[in-house]
Amino acid sequence: MPRSSQGVLLPPLANSHPRRADVYLALRDAVLQGTLARGERMPSSRKAATDYGVSRGLMEEVYAQLVDEGLLERVVGRGTFIAERAVKRTDPAVNGKAPQRVSSISTRGLKLAGNLACRFTHEFKPFNAGVADTTAFPWQIWQRIQARAVRDLRRADMNFTDPRGLPALRQSLAHHLAQLRGVRCVPEQVIIFNSIQQASYLLALLLTNPGDAAWVEDPGYPGTRAALELAGAAIVHVPVDRQGLQVEEGLRRAPHARLACVTPSHQFPCGFAMSAERRIALLEWAQKHEAWILEDDYDGEFGHARQPATPLHSLDQHARVLYLGTLSKSMFVSLRLAFAVVPEAMVEQLANIRTQLDAFNAPLIQLAMSRFMDEGHFSTHVRHMRNVYAEKAAVLTEGLKPLANHGWTWEKGTAGLQILLRHPNARQVQRTAEASGLEVHLLNSYRHKPADDDGLLLRFGGLSIPAIHLGVERLVSVAKSNGGS
Known part of the structure; x- marks a missing residue:
């Protein structure tokens, strides 16, 4: 590992x-705690003395004592290094401080901190991997484009950049949305975020006062509820069925709600597309009550047996639908790029709120993403991944066929990166499946209140086909022995 010719930065005093004792104890504790790691080069005694404002003779004495204690070692012609045999202490009281405990947290803070809806696993196994498959990603192309983007970054891009997003990426997204999703917009309507979660939170802050009602799908994505709760909205759980959100029930429960949050193209987690009748009813409600619709098109590019469902935004004649999408689902999770299509006047307002949180996205990734789109690599990748996910879905559904005679059902011709498997005895199967090395979530975990119509969400996007084969074999075995008939 390359080391600085000046050595490490010394801990403060x-x-x-x-x-002399102050300098000695600071360096000794830094080595024992691992703040100064094994093999790191120390600055020369002259440079260290200058940094600490002490004499060089004092630093030589301290260095010599640490060498005698085996914490430093000197190599002729090279310098002074943290000894490879230096033992890191894990005692939390090494500085004389007791382990810290958090106290006096607010009731609101405890409630929010206890919400794990947006915490995701780092270990993928059947069936907890509803993320992009990166094995087929064109890494070499992406790396070349990133390298070009690094060379082309301007000095201005190293300072604060536009909180609305890089103009080049907004332009690329407007073109992409028109081609692949039928969403017609101008670049000035597009604003870039880190995630749909962030976009939902900022839109809720902008569009609702604390206590304003907001419709959410039930069952639905827990992250949407979390974003609305952070903003102080009053959650109104509206049931869904095979036609999507039950608009009439929403009208009965909260006709004057300010927001309706929906996943009309591929309802999460049930997988249905919202019917035309429900879409029209939802749009009419929004227009009549001057309400807003947040359309989360989280995996809209990935229809398997058919073209992806048309976004609700495409039917909106009165600019009441705010369209949310993500590139992390199409590319890779750590990309952290999402976007919203909103009325132009709202973009500036959202950008102003955004600067009070995290300011802007990294310009390097935005520039690389823009070029990846403009050069046609993104559309090629999406088309390829449609086939990849369709094949995985086919393998999974084929493996599930033995359960059809045991009372289990699932949606045929599904889309996206997950399948919902339904059965009243799903909870017992889930418990047994976990003991077999599987990880599946219950449909009831996405509901406001548990119901008898339970099921298992099988998320397969990031799994290999052999892993899907193995996982479905185990699941079928468990379900047959526990799932009833």
Whole structure:
């Protein structure tokens, strides 16, 4: 590992007029705690003395004592290094401080901190991997484009950049949305975020006052509820069926709600597309009550047996639908790029709120993403991944066929990166499946209140086909022995 010719940065001293003991204890504790790691090069005694404002003779004495204690070692012609045999202490009281405990947290804070809806696993196994498959990603192309983007970054891009997003990426997204999703917009309507979660939160802050009602699908994505709760909205759980959100029930429960949050193209987690009648009813409600619709098109590119469902935004004649999408689902999770299509006047307002949180997305990734789109690599990748996910869905549904005679059902011709498998005895099967090395979520975990119509959400996007084969074999075995008939 390359080391700086000047050595590491030394830990600060508590005393502005340090004595020899102050310098010695600071360096000793930094080595024992691992702040100064094994093999790292120390600055010369002259440079260290200058940094600490002490004499060089004092630093030589401290270095010599640490060498005698085996914490430093000197190599002739090279310098002074943290000894490879230096033992890191894990005692939390090494500085004389007791382990810290958090107290006096607010009731609101405890409630929010206890919500794990947006915490995701780092270990993928059947069936917890509803993320992009990166094995087929064109890494070499992406790396070349990133390298070009690094060379082309302007000095201005190294300072604060536009919180609305890089103009090049907004232009690319407007073109992409028109081609692949039928969403007609101009670049000035597009604003870039880190995630749909962030976009939902900022839109809720902008469009609702604390206590304003907001419709959410039930069952639905827990992250949407979390974003609305953070913003102080009053959650109104509206049931869904095979036609999507039950608009009439929403009207009965909260006709004057400010927001309706929906996944009309591929309802999460049930997988249905919202019917034309429900779409029209939802749009009419929004227009009549001057309400807003947040359309989460989280995996809209990935229809398997058919073309992806048309976004609700395409039917909106009165600019009441705010369209949310993500590139992390199409590319890779750590990309952290999402976007919203909103009325132009709203973009500036959202950008102003956004600067009070995290300011902007990294310009390098935005520039690389724009070029990846403009050069045709993104559309090629999406088309390829449609086939990849369709094949995985086919393998999974084929493997599930033995359960059809045991009372299990699932949606045929599904889309996206997950399948919902339904059965009243799903909870027992889930418990047994976990003991077999599987991880599946219950449909009831996405509901406001548990219901008898339970099921298992099988998320397969990031799994290999052999892993799907193995997982479905185990699941079928468990379900047959526990799922009834």
